[in-house]
Amino acid sequence: GAGVSQSPSNKVTEKGKDVELRCDPISGHTALYWYRQSLGQGLEFLIYFQGNSAPDKSGLPSDRFSAERTGGSVSTLTIQRTQQEDSAVYLCASRLDFVGTQYFGPGTRLLVL
Amino acid sequence: GENVEQHPSTLSVQEGDSAVIKCTYSDSASNYFPWYKQELGKGPQLIIDIRSNVGEKKDQRIAVTLNKTAKHFSLHITETQPEDSAVYFCAASNGHNNNDMRFGAGTRLTVKP
Numbered sequence: 001g002a003g004v005s006q007s008p009s010n011k012v013t014e015k016g017k018d019v020e021l022r023c024d025p026i027s028g029h030t031a032l033y034w035y036r037q038s039l040g041q042g043l044e045f046l047i048y049f050q051g052n053s054a055p056d057k058s059g060l061p062s063d064r065f066s067a068e069r070t071g072g073s074v075s076t077l078t079i080q081r082t083q084q085e086d087s088a089v090y091l092c093a094s095r096l097d098f099v100g101t102q103y104f105g106p107g108t109r110l111l112v113l
Numbered sequence: 114g115e116n117v118e119q120h121p122s123t124l125s126v127q128e129g130d131s132a133v134i135k136c137t138y139s140d141s142a143s144n145y146f147p148w149y150k151q152e153l154g155k156g157p158q159l160i161i162d163i164r165s166n167v168g169e170k171k172d173q174r175i176a177v178t179l180n181k182t183a184k185h186f187s188l189h190i191t192e193t194q195p196e197d198s199a200v201y202f203c204a205a206s207n208g209h210n211n212n213d214m215r216f217g218a219g220t221r222l223t224v225k226p
Contacts, residue, residue: 004156006156040221041218041219042202042216042217042218042219043157043202043216091156091157093156100145101147101159101162102147102159102214103159104149104156104157104158105156106154106155106156107155107156
């Protein structure tokens, strides 16, 4: 079946602009995660959605970052007033239920000039 | 909370040799340990996982071992091939907290032909 998809695959923007990154999780998966991966680094947790529960936003680095998950499926990560340090790969992952394996999408490579 | 450490950060082996990557975890309640492979320009992909009720699991050339007493687990790749070159991440979770999975910092494996 289809895996996790993300769009766009690459995004170049100017400092100060807002960007929106989209994640389509695996159908039926109730859990959705966003991570940030800087060049050559590990996975930095950003935000977690589980069903209709309030999201865990504890990893968001600043109030310029926000995310929504509409209808328990598609999620959008928004970065306002982008800074050069926001340049990274943004990865989305979904999980079937409360425990188990996370399945990752291919990521969105964001470059802020 | 859980803390996962991964070693080495980089590993270079000759084609045909074995590669071993080690991870330690801090939470004795952790019971699920996946390994991910991330190729250049792609998202992490699950390659093998192990649960705490077993000590070893094999899948063709890859195997994972778990020592719960010492709180460490390892990935073993035998007969390495150039296509095994990638970044490998370990992770640990206890399944009791929906957002408790923690990732190691990654190991960049290079297999030289």
